[in-house]
Amino acid sequence: SSDSNLIRATIFPGDGIGPEIAQSVKQVFSTAGVPIEWEEHYVGTEIDPRTQSFLTWESLESVRRNKVGLKGPMATPIGKGHRSLNLTLRKELNLYANVRPCYSLPGYKTRYDNVDLITIRENTEGEYSGLEHQVVRGVVESLKIITRQASMRVAEYAFHYAKTHGRQRVSAIHKANIMQKTDGLFLKCCREVAEKYPEIVYEEVVIDNCCMMLVKNPSLFDVLVMPNLYGDIISDLCAGLIGGLGLTPSCNIGEGGIALAEAVHGSAPDIAGKNLANPTALLLSAVSMLRHLELNDKADQIQDAILKTIAEGRYRTGDLGGKSTTTEFTNAVCDHL
Amino acid sequence: SSDSNLIRATIFPGDGIGPEIAQSVKQVFSTAGVPIEWEEHYVGTEIDPRTQSFLTWESLESVRRNKVGLKGPMATPIGKGHRSLNLTLRKELNLYANVRPCYSLPGYKTRYDNVDLITIRENTEGEYSGLEHQVVRGVVESLKIITRQASMRVAEYAFHYAKTHGRQRVSAIHKANIMQKTDGLFLKCCREVAEKYPEIVYEEVVIDNCCMMLVKNPSLFDVLVMPNLYGDIISDLCAGLIGGLGLTPSCNIGEGGIALAEAVHGSAPDIAGKNLANPTALLLSAVSMLRHLELNDKADQIQDAILKTIAEGRYRTGDLGGKSTTTEFTNAVCDHL
Ligand SMILES: CC(C)[C@H](C(=O)O)[C@@H](O)C(=O)O
Ligand SMILES: CC(C)[C@H](C(=O)O)[C@@H](O)C(=O)O
Numbered sequence: 001s002s003d004s005n006l007i008r009a010t011i012f013p014g015d016g017i018g019p020e021i022a023q024s025v026k027q028v029f030s031t032a033g034v035p036i037e038w039e040e041h042y043v044g045t046e047i048d049p050r051t052q053s054f055l056t057w058e059s060l061e062s063v064r065r066n067k068v069g070l071k072g073p074m075a076t077p078i079g080k081g082h083r084s085l086n087l088t089l090r091k092e093l094n095l096y097a098n099v100r101p102c103y104s105l106p107g108y109k110t111r112y113d114n115v116d117l118i119t120i121r122e123n124t125e126g127e128y129s130g131l132e133h134q135v136v137r138g139v140v141e142s143l144k145i146i147t148r149q150a151s152m153r154v155a156e157y158a159f160h161y162a163k164t165h166g167r168q169r170v171s172a173i174h175k176a177n178i179m180q181k182t183d184g185l186f187l188k189c190c191r192e193v194a195e196k197y198p199e200i201v202y203e204e205v206v207i208d209n210c211c212m213m214l215v216k217n218p219s220l221f222d223v224l225v226m227p228n229l230y231g232d233i234i235s236d237l238c239a240g241l242i243g244g245l246g247l248t249p250s251c252n253i254g255e256g257g258i259a260l261a262e263a264v265h266g267s268a269p270d271i272a273g274k275n276l277a278n279p280t281a282l283l284l285s286a287v288s289m290l291r292h293l294e295l296n297d298k299a300d301q302i303q304d305a306i307l308k309t310i311a312e313g314r315y316r317t318g319d320l321g322g323k324s325t326t327t328e329f330t331n332a333v334c335d336h337l
Numbered sequence: 338s339s340d341s342n343l344i345r346a347t348i349f350p351g352d353g354i355g356p357e358i359a360q361s362v363k364q365v366f367s368t369a370g371v372p373i374e375w376e377e378h379y380v381g382t383e384i385d386p387r388t389q390s391f392l393t394w395e396s397l398e399s400v401r402r403n404k405v406g407l408k409g410p411m412a413t414p415i416g417k418g419h420r421s422l423n424l425t426l427r428k429e430l431n432l433y434a435n436v437r438p439c440y441s442l443p444g445y446k447t448r449y450d451n452v453d454l455i456t457i458r459e460n461t462e463g464e465y466s467g468l469e470h471q472v473v474r475g476v477v478e479s480l481k482i483i484t485r486q487a488s489m490r491v492a493e494y495a496f497h498y499a500k501t502h503g504r505q506r507v508s509a510i511h512k513a514n515i516m517q518k519t520d521g522l523f524l525k526c527c528r529e530v531a532e533k534y535p536e537i538v539y540e541e542v543v544i545d546n547c548c549m550m551l552v553k554n555p556s557l558f559d560v561l562v563m564p565n566l567y568g569d570i571i572s573d574l575c576a577g578l579i580g581g582l583g584l585t586p587s588c589n590i591g592e593g594g595i596a597l598a599e600a601v602h603g604s605a606p607d608i609a610g611k612n613l614a615n616p617t618a619l620l621l622s623a624v625s626m627l628r629h630l631e632l633n634d635k636a637d638q639i640q641d642a643i644l645k646t647i648a649e650g651r652y653r654t655g656d657l658g659g660k661s662t663t664t665e666f667t668n669a670v671c672d673h674l
Contacts, residue, residue: 084514133518138522141518181478211570215574236548237552
């Protein structure tokens, strides 16, 4: 049943509410006539009976071959020694930049209006090295690793993104007043790249001050680029400004042009299988996948339909204070297409 | 001129606007009849001509002897190899816990009402170890150190604080899903201490999620305790919720009962000497020093006068959108005593 006019994309529905929200994306894509053929693989907390592992070789190969994919939430397998599957995917696929656009959704009121931020997070090193040990009893250490290679590529991605998306400013977020060598190297790389983009305003902001400014006045920022942990923190803070992780898309960019879009919220086991999940974050992530494929018309069309549905406010899932089911919300989006 | 009924307290006015806001504290204390005699020392970016250092032995001895002190902002001396004076003080005086109460100021409107949070930050280790090196060209690492000793003492301080201040809940903030050993040890210590305080609700919250929850609904939290860098980040975020660092007091607790209260905002060299600085953060820090001395009546009286002045809104400094001078604001506080 393979149609050569179709683009093949991998989909990992994931755990918990994953399958339901993935279903929502499939329905919306097929209603919109998106020329994509999904290649579905299961990655999650259940062991693949054939390979006895959580993440099969085929799953990884599928993303490597298709170069685009969409992933739902994955719970971390319980028990010691299991690395988070999210991290394993980032590492195995060399997903070096995590991009999270965060903008106010018209009609969904929070304390903040007109938020429009892009956080770009280094996704492979820093505090996430996994290198930790006990020095003596009661004294443990973790290593934060910053490399020129990873810092340059994420800085380049950030400035390229800013330029190609009509953004004015890139802020590098750091704590180089304390970690002069690691964050200092990160900043050095950002500065080097900034010189090649004289049309983009470049600034450096200490992370604590950045958080204070974000909650006081998020419109002071535009594109933010930063090491791994700061990106983890700041992207969630930004999500909070507009209503939470249920509303914010995310896309991971890898070497060789790979893009793996993902919903970064949890798998919400408490509501799984009950048709209550909000598919917005996965839908908007799927839209960012379409933009990566330069299917911008389809992307615009679907994004508009999602935003209209939220703006109308007639169909809202429980997390947004409504009573709609996943299906009702999805149907409403389809009706707007 | 030493009166044996007076309590001696050290004061480091610091750099920039430091002397002006320290003057404000002195005026308010003397108007309120606080039985304190100040022992003033200069610590800041100028080298002491006698000792050729930025921080004199006498300054440190003064705090060690008096056990209470108040410090204004200190700029970091320019040039390589100078550690931040703030950090040096924390290290030399073993100031292991940094306490920052953060509450909405009646009459000063922000996006948030009824914020009432206490962040308690481990202040001596973690990402602030200062241990960094280049492994090979283009690869650098920083060490984060967590010890049982420092984690236990800050956890004990946090629960003791919660209990003695009528607080219901202590949240330990961490990223132990990634830094299992370091943040894991921190959590283990918090859990151990929590068992001794069955009347206090204890919970653990991942830092990214904590930031999202704080911007969505800060009233979900009460007392927050955490490793150094997370404390740096979250305390500034919290300050942002209520209007910024110009309004939030801070107090450092050291071994042997030392308390060094401080304004954590910068030295604002651009407005220094112009009678434009907002003395609120230093005044409220001085109030926390009085509470440490159990001079609660004086503390209440002065705090009320500050809050009333802000609530009236007639005298506000430029940072709060007003046009008053430091002197006018200070006089207004004194008028309310
Ligand atoms: C689940 C966790 C390991 C992950 C992270 O820390 O990166 C998550 O918070 C995220 O932001 O994707
Ligand atoms: C000035 C800086 C070294 C300091 C810190 O990072 O601790 C400041 O941000 C603070 O919170 O007191």
